[in-house]
Amino acid sequence: MVDAARHPKVDVRTYTEVERVEGFVGNFKVQLREKSRYVIADRCNGCGECAKVCPIEVPNYFDMNLAPRKAIDVPMSQSVPLVYSIDMDACIHCYKCVDACGKLEAIDFSMEDKLVWEDVGSIVVATGYSHFDPSVMPEYGYGRYPNVVTAIEMERLNNSAGPTAGNLIRPSDGANPKRLAIINCVGSRDKRFNPWCSNFCCMYAIKNAILLKQAYPDMDITVYYIDIRTPSKGYEEFYDRARKMDIHFTQGRPSLITEDPETRNLFVHSEDVALGRVTEREYDMVMLNQAAIPQPDADEMSSVLNISQSPGGWFMEYHPKLRPIDTPTDGIFLAGACQGIKDIPASVAQGSAAAARAGRVLHAKEWEIEPVVAVVWEDRCISAKGKKCGLCAKACPYGAIEYEVGKAAHVVTAKCHGCGGCVAECPHNAITQLHFTDAQILAQIHALLAEKPEEKILAFRCNWCSYPGADLAGTSHFEYSANERGLRVMCAARMDADFIYEAFRLGAGAVLYSGCHPQDCHYITGQRVGARRAERLLKAFEKMGMTPGRFRVEWISAAEGDKYARVINEMQATLDSIPKEKLLEEIERLRPQMEKRARRMRETPQVEKALEYSRELETAMTGKEV
Amino acid sequence: MNDTWTPRIVVFQCQYSLYCEADQKWMDTQLPPHIKLIKVPCTGRISPLFVLNAIQGGADGILVSGCQPEKCHFKEGNLGARRQLDEFRRFLTYLGMEEERIRFAWIDLSERGRIQQELADLEETIRTIGPIRRLVTRAIPVGEKL
Amino acid sequence: MSHESSETFADQVRAIPGGEHLEMCYSCGTCVSKCMIQHKFEPEYNPRRLIRKAMMGMKQEAFGDKTTWLCSACDLCYSACPQEIHISGVLLAIRELAIQAGYTTFLKTAVVDELTCVACGLCVEVCPYEAITLVEKPVMFRGKAVTVAHVDPNRCMACGLCAASCRSASIGLPDEFSNEAVIENLWEWMRSPVVEVTE
Known part of the structure; x- marks a missing residue:
């Protein structure tokens, strides 16, 4: 950290928050709020005279509030930069610090927060994680029983720079504990709170147990666990070492901790799964290994940066296996636990990788993006004619469309992900997507439904989920109806209502509208745009009287290859259950309505040409005139 | 009140009510001889008849120890006991006795050591209000149907 | 290529309302230590193992397990379960299957004295398990169609609520929790001289 601060090309801004982010890859504009320290950073030399004279003590959050600090202080002794700051909520304005500071004149009570804009090329998000508060679990008594502490409190109590100078004492009477229980999975792997496994706590419990056993060899340490997970290199060996050091590992999640009201000793009630017996063991102190949770302001951060979140609130990567460092927004990268809980080696690895990815942006003169971007036909956009619309801007998950009445909508190509x-949302078909133009897709629909359309199941699949899902069904040899005809688009959001109308107009037997699960969407909120449209379509078809x-x-x-096969087979069964005459009659009956609804799409430029091409293809394929 | 007088106390304990091993062990083995422990499957099993018999037999105080409401092993057994025994308790005043002689202790799982405290409190109360007024007792031959 | 597999024991349990989510159990043992029965009553009692038996299709072992018959559905474990499994629901589903297979409870359940029962219905009201019904049946010395209380032994959990509420002492638990046994126990102590406590 000190090295980074001294590096001429590294600018460390602490006590600063990101307020707004604008622009796109290579050209971000970031608004920062530099919070007022009430101490001028350039003048403060970190001598600490001010803290010595300050009469106000506040809880030290770095020591988990186990010890006091002064109202003017540094957050921790290794702070970089070593600049003092005043906690204005606690300060009584006695100005003793000003006198103590003397000629340096570093203290300035009139300081205010500063808003600054900075130009940056790429952004790395490394905001870390937070801790679950176990006081919401009454069974463990955290907050009621003084000798039940969290892992981080234990970390401070057992730290030589901590409030007790490394002498482990229990909070109730200051005695050294002789018997310690460590409880794993407090708030994690728990559907009531956080369903996920917090990844590093098993190793953390083992590390703490070994450290304590080394410092206090006669201490009786028991680790209560559901499963011990030691997946990385050397971890299992570390676990073996702990077992050899006579640290007890008991499989069984404690259901209750009770306290002796006089001695303040704790009794842990748990089943010893290996024995199949309920045990009640007495301890002097209990450490709760609490769950890791996303930072409390992760939601705000994600909206400032326009990056999406996985279920639970972690920031979402572009692709879980192939691009785990990139976000859906180009030029923004993730490092460490903010993307998902990980231990130190993994965080360091991801941090280094993120730096390299970010460096790629900084060194590039040009930036390659996927060619499937959206393009506006300015003459068709009604906004240019002074009418209010803006549906395209509303649908865009990336904020890539600039919309203003009187001007045609404009797509910022660098932001568009395609x-x-x-x-699909544009009611006037004034936007098209390169390589997935309306004309191209319509031509595909025509080709797929050229023969016996009433027997066909036309499946719209999104490129990232349902298309690979169908692929998986194939590679897994799950059989599904041969009447299925798949059509790939990039996202459920691209599945224009007009395509569906057109398919039914041509007499398709059935149409599947498939995409990712809402939380997995590759395009942040693209699935939701598609899902809303699908809802509307379902209602419309119900009104029309479609089966x-x-x-x-x-x-x-x-x-979900099996699901894909199942859905197609179910649709085939539905089709089989309708008598053929009745189906044909229904198709005929609905055709005029479909015709009416799909008409606008057919007026789109290039459609005629594309359809002609597809007709030629059909003729070539089938050998007869369509 | 002479100091040598020792109140007789009957404790009805729901057999599921004491979660902590130490408490149950204390109840089972270390109760002083003037306290009688009667275990029942649930406080709901405590018929007012039992309490009446205890009073007729000359018990000075009665402690009913059960689980917290909503935490009854038999879903709502302790609620039934509450209704029934509370009613009976009010009946004591009618007989010219103090209601304090019947005490309820609804003990939560985590309340270690509360039963000792409750017994001590009850004994303290009984010592201040004195021995119970003896009712005319009816000898019940063993085995007779009640 | 979906195979129509034959119904397993776990499927049978899942099919009964309350028996769902059985497979979510990861054997942490919270339910076992939260439950009072192993502490107080039956050291063999272990819902975690019973759920495991159901998952592994060990039907006979599950039906013969004392756990199947002892759960009183107090649901202390339900609120403690990190996987939010309604454990008593699963256990009762297994019990339901065991009853269908002809197994019966080993609990000393409530018995009705049909000679004195007046069918007031108080016990029907108080029973938390809806195990008591009023039935018409022939009773010796009383008549061919007398309405009396009837206890379903597979539902009764032997809590004794009915015995405490019966106004004619016509329903009760057998052996050590019968009215006679409890009162005799009480009187035995009453008759003994009080041991003076020196202070």
Whole structure:
């Protein structure tokens, strides 16, 4: 940290928050709020005279509030930069610090927060994680029983720079504990609080147990666990070492801790799973290994940066396996636990990788993006004619569309990722997506439904989930109806209502509208744009009197090949259950309405040309005139 | 009140009510001889008849120890006991006795050591209000149907 | 290529309302230590193992397990379970299957004295398990169709609430928790001289 602060090309801003982020990859503008320290950083030399004279003591949050600090102080002794700051909520304005500071004149009570704009090329988010508060679990008595402490409190109590100078004492009477219980999975792997495994706590429990056993060899340490997870290199060996040091590992999640009201000793009630017996053991102190949770302001951060969040609140990576460091927004990278809980080696690895990825942006003169971006036909956009619309800007998950009445909508190409939501949402077909133009997709629909359309199941699949899902069904040899005809678009958001109408107009037997599960969408909120449209379509078809099941909406992930096969087979069964005459009659009956609704799409430029091409193809394929 | 007088106390304990091993062990083995422990499957099993018999037999105080409401092993057994025994307790005043002679202790799982405290409190109360007024007792031959 | 597999024991349990989510159990043992029964009553009692037996399809072992019959559905474990499994629901589902297979409880359940029962219905009201019903049946010395209380032994958990509320002492638990046994126990102590406590 000190090295970084001294580096001429590294600018460390502490006590500063990111307020706004604008722009795009390589050209971000970031608004920072430099919070007022009430101490001028350039003048403060970190001598600490001010803290010596300060009469006000506040709890020291760095020591988990186990010890006091002064109202003017540094957050911790290794702070970089070593600049004091005043806690204005506690300060009584006695100005003793000003006198103590003397000629340096570093203290300035009139200081205010400063808002500054900075130009940056790329952004690395490394905001870390927070801790679950176990006081919401009454069974463990944290907050009621003084000798029940959290892992981080234990960390401070057992730290030589901590409030007790490394002498481990229990809070109730200051005695050295002789018997210690460590309870794992407090608030994690718990559907009531956080369903996830917090990744590092098993190793953390073992590390703490070994450290304590080394310092106090006669201490009786028991670790209560559900499963011990030691997946990385050398971890299992470390676990073995702990077992050899006579640290007890008891499989069994304690259901209750009770306290002797006089001695303040704690009794841990747990089943010893290996024995199949309920045990009640007495301890002097209990350490709760609490869950790791996202930072409390992760939601705000994600909206400032326009990056999405996985279920639970962690920041979402672009691809869990292939691009675990990138975010859906180009030029913003993730490092460490903010992306998902990880231990120190993994965080360091991801941090280094993020730096390298960010460096790539800084060194590039040009930036390559996927070619499937959206383009506006300015002459068709009604906004240019002074009418209010803005549906495209609303649909864009990236904020890539600039919209203003009187001007045609404008797509910022560098921000566009090509989900196609705007293209499908535009009521005037004034936007198109390169390589997935309306004309191209319509031509595909025509080709796929050229023969016996009433027997066909036309499946719209999104590129990232349901298309690979269908792939998986194939590679796993799950059989599904041969009448299925798949059509790939980038996202459920691109599945224009007009495509569905057109498919039914041509007499498709059934249409599947499939995409990612809402939380897995590759395009942040693209699935939601598609899902809303699908809802509308379902309602419209119900009103028209279409047989239920002919239009189906399913969210299928890339791992759900079996589901894909099942859905298609169910749709085939639905089709089989309708008598053929009745189906043909229904198609005929609905055709005029479909015609009416799909008309606008067919007016789109290039459509005629594309359809002609597809007709030629059909003729070539089938050998007869369509 | 002479100091040599020792109140007789009957404790009805729901057999599921003491979670902590030490408390149960204390109840089972270390109760002083003037305290009688009667275990029942649930406080709901305590018929007012039992309490009446204890009073007829000359018990000076009665402690009913059960689980917290909503935490009854038999779903709502202790609620039934509450209704029934509370009613009976009010009946004591009618007989010219003090209501304090019947005490309820609804003990939560984590309340280690509370039962000792409750017994001590009850004994303290009984010592201040004195021995119970003896009712005319009816000898019940063993085995007779009640 | 979905195979129509034959129904397993776990499927049978899942099919009964309350028996769902059985497979979520990861054997942490919270339910066992929260439950009073192993502490107080039956050292063999272990809901975690019973759920495991159900998952592994060990049908006979599950039906023969004392755990199947002892859960009183107090649901202390439900609120403590980190996987939010309704454990008593699963256990009762297994019990339901065991009853269907002809197994019966080993608990000393409530018995009705049909000679004195007046069918007031108080016990029906108080029973937390809805185990008591009023039935018409022939009773010796009383008539061919007398309405009396009837206890379903597979539902009764032997809590004794009915015995405490019965106004004619016509329903009760057998052996050590019968009215006679409890009162005799009480009187035996009453008759003994009080041991003076020196202070």
